[in-house]
Amino acid sequence: MLTIAVEIGFVLIGLAMxxxxxRLVRGPDATDRILALDTLTINAIALLVLxxxxxxxxxxxxxxxxxxxxxxxxxxxxxxxxxxxxxxE
Amino acid sequence: xxxxxxxxxxxxxxxxAVFALLGSIGLARLPxxxxxxxxxxxxxxxxxxxxxxxxxxxxxxxxxxVSLHEIAVMVxxxxxxxxxxxxxxxxxxxxxxxxxPSPHPSxxxxxxxxxxxxxxxxxxxxxxxxxxxxxxxxxxTQRQEEVK
Amino acid sequence: MRRLFxxxxxxxxxxxxxxxxxxxxxxxxxxLGAVLALALPFVSKxxxxxxPRLARPGTMLTLAARVVLDIVIANGAVARRVIGPVARLEPxxxxxxxxxxxxxxxxxxxxxxxxTPGTVSIDxxxxxxxxxLHALDAPDPAALIREIKQRYEAPLKEIFTC
Numbered sequence: 376m377l378t379i380a381v382e383i384g385f386v387l388i389g390l391a392m393x394x395x396x397x398r399l400v401r402g403p404d405a406t407d408r409i410l411a412l413d414t415l416t417i418n419a420i421a422l423l424v425l426x427x428x429x430x431x432x433x434x435x436x437x438x439x440x441x442x443x444x445x446x447x448x449x450x451x452x453x454x455x456x457x458x459x460x461x462x463x464e
Numbered sequence: 465x466x467x468x469x470x471x472x473x474x475x476x477x478x479x480x481a482v483f484a485l486l487g488s489i490g491l492a493r494l495p496x497x498x499x500x501x502x503x504x505x506x507x508x509x510x511x512x513x514x515x516x517x518x519x520x521x522x523x524x525x526x527x528x529x530v531s532l533h534e535i536a537v538m539v540x541x542x543x544x545x546x547x548x549x550x551x552x553x554x555x556x557x558x559x560x561x562x563x564x565p566s567p568h569p570s571x572x573x574x575x576x577x578x579x580x581x582x583x584x585x586x587x588x589x590x591x592x593x594x595x596x597x598x599x600x601x602x603x604x605t606q607r608q609e610e611v612k
Numbered sequence: 613m614r615r616l617f618x619x620x621x622x623x624x625x626x627x628x629x630x631x632x633x634x635x636x637x638x639x640x641x642x643x644l645g646a647v648l649a650l651a652l653p654f655v656s657k658x659x660x661x662x663x664p665r666l667a668r669p670g671t672m673l674t675l676a677a678r679v680v681l682d683i684v685i686a687n688g689a690v691a692r693r694v695i696g697p698v699a700r701l702e703p704x705x706x707x708x709x710x711x712x713x714x715x716x717x718x719x720x721x722x723x724x725x726x727x728t729p730g731t732v733s734i735d736x737x738x739x740x741x742x743x744x745l746h747a748l749d750a751p752d753p754a755a756l757i758r759e760i761k762q763r764y765e766a767p768l769k770e771i772f773t774c
Contacts, residue, residue: 377522380474384515387481391488391508398491398500406497406556413548414491414504417541421484421512424519424534425477433523433531439516440537447544454551458558483687490694498732499703502748503694506729510687532632539629546726546733553734553746 381429388425392418409453416446469525476518483511497556505549513538619660623649661716668771675767682728682763690729693749704750705734708743708757711765717772718743724764731756 392415399411420439427435490503516534523531630645653660666672693701712718715738722733725745735744743760750756 376474377470377477380477384477384481387485391481391485394485394488394492404497404556404559406552406559407500409555410497410500410504410552411491413552414488414508417504417508417512418484418488420537420541421480421515424512424515428473428477428519428522431526433527433533436519436533436537440533440540443537443540443544447540447548450548451551454548454555457555458551483691486691486694490690493694494698494701496703498705498746499701499748501732501746502690502729505726505732506683507687507691507694509727510683529635531635533635536629536632539632542727543723546723549726549732550722550734553732557734 378429381425384425385422388418388422392422405457409450409457412453413446413450416442416449420446466525469521473518473522473525476514476521480511480514480516480518483507483514485511487511498553501549501553501556505545509541509545512541516541619653619657621666622653622660626652666772671767672771675764675771678763678767679724679728686729690748701749702751704747704753706731706745706747706750706753706756708745708760710736710741710743711761712769712772713741714772717768721764721768725760731760 395411395415395418399408399415402408420442423435423439423442427433427439484507487503487507487509490507491500494500494503516538520531520534523534627645627649630648631642634641634645710718710721712721715736718736718738718741722736722743725731725733725743730748730750731745733743733745736742737744747753747756
């Protein structure tokens, strides 16, 4: 049961990431692209967690944590850049 | 592993994946930026939260000791999601204020009819900076309509 | 005591987070977490705004439970709107006049509003104390304002007495 659930989860998350990618390419504005990128990384975290469950190893978790932290900081930096035209004031 | 635990983990995984997908559908489908903001900040966050919870239950059941560090990821995601949404919304307002109408309007905005958010004013307590920006945004919308 | 723990709640939060991150694996890790919980609030004391006093922790727990429940339930409602006909949505910018007068509590309220589906907070004006938010589907903005004030702001005011 669990293996089937994980496989279905992979498909759904993959679809979600494809949609994010479409929005990332399509735009139309920079904010849309940042949002798409942020969602893409959050979905990537979900994908990593799923990989961890399938492999039965919690080593994937560290990567998920790093990705979560980096995506947050990255989104903040990009938003600040749009707001001020500068990241570090 | 216990059957009940396996069932619970499977349900959480499916629920999480469905919500993550719904958030992404919202991001792809909705007509303008502010409505698009709703999908990812909530549905996707909840989806990943459910999935991380599933992972926590799974590793607690299969490995010795409790697996708590997934909870840390969940807390982190739930704390950062509103901050991201807030800053993105601010950046979007800022950009709408100082930019001409986009030369490539989104394909979805035509379908959505009046896709841009309707502004509701309750009294004159509107924050000044925001009112200025939103006011400019209204002009932009009007100009777009005139062009049409 | 107060000088040793400038922010007790922050210390507890750091310790719990560290325990979760380290999987509460060993006594040494917990000890390191305790040291961090002592040191970090002390070092970062100058950066923190003055948070109001927590008056009723019990109400805080019920509010937290309500928020979690709202997130789960209302996500379903938003999911229906996302799949359904998009053109029929009525998005709106809504301004909620606030009764509370504290930046820290206003931040918590804004975060709750952002996490509960259907609304994203955009700005809190600290002069006129108005929370500006964007609603995905708000045919009746006045009802939305009433709901936010009753459901989230009133308990927050009670919890922090401000």
